[in-house]
Amino acid sequence: MNKLELIKKINKLFSEALIIEKNPIIKIKISKTKFISFMNILKTNKDLSFDMLYDHTAIDWIYKNEFELIYNLYSTTYGYHIIVSVNISRSDPRIITVSNIWSISEWQERETYDLFGILYEDHKDLRRLFLNDDWNGYPLRKDYKDNFMLER
């Protein structure tokens, strides 16, 4: 299955999925409400079987008042790469966890919580991963300020 066929297949399975980029990697935008069912289909469908979540991170679009969550998926049986992106509100950064589908995301979500402050619902153990437990604020947010930091 080449790239165009893969796009057709995804569109057929899930019509709400919006393909916003084709090259070099297919990037799919999905709404927050349809997100978890879409991820379930990507993992369980036998023609796709995206069984590896190799990266998860967030982007802080401060002027749009949004966080963009990025999920990089890979299928070890077919060799497809795709990126799934979800936009959530910056004032209420909540999203359902995908750790029931890919258990590695437990750690990746802890990292994203640590640095961006995104709250994952139904996560088993949402604690800070890299920074100290008594740290105030989330340092990779664009409006983060600290007494320790030097401004130029």
Place this chain on the structure above:
Amino acid sequence: MEIKQKTTVLKDLMFMTKIDNILNWARSNSLWPLAFGTSCCAIEMLMSSVSSHHDISRFGSEVIRTSPRQADLLIVAGTIVKKMAPRMQLLFEQMAEPKYVIVTGSCAISGGPFTYHSYTTLRGIEKIIPVDVYVPGCPPRPEALFWGILTLQKMIKQNSLIKWSKKNKKPIFSALPVDININDINKEMRQLLEND
């Protein structure tokens, strides 16, 4: 009676200084570094200076230890962040006296590229532990590390370390001169040994 006492005290002092010289000679020619690398300096400089091409064992410090109890030279190679700082301080405290510190790379010296807008990187190790020699570079060449070790050996022989004397209050900044290669360093080290 008093005169006799004074002379014995003087003799003792003389004896102690001689012993110190011998001890310093021994210490400076067998520096055992602690393998403490936190980022790219450790890969580019420390590990390549240990390996066969540059071969740190020509300079009397080949026994890289993994335990701080057996080491007497701490080479800080890499960025030190807030979370790493207490661990590094603990390692330094665990090392037995006499102990020396060489700090390499711009990250550990001053914060380097992470000086501004960084929420974790320490801007200088000097605030935490006493530093003897700075080796600048990003990362420094292995030759620069050897030059730094040579500087430290000279400092130990002249007894002019920060903790012991009031001569030097700041760390020595030992940048590698432009027209010096590894053979010159080797020659200078041999001369230093022959002088003793």
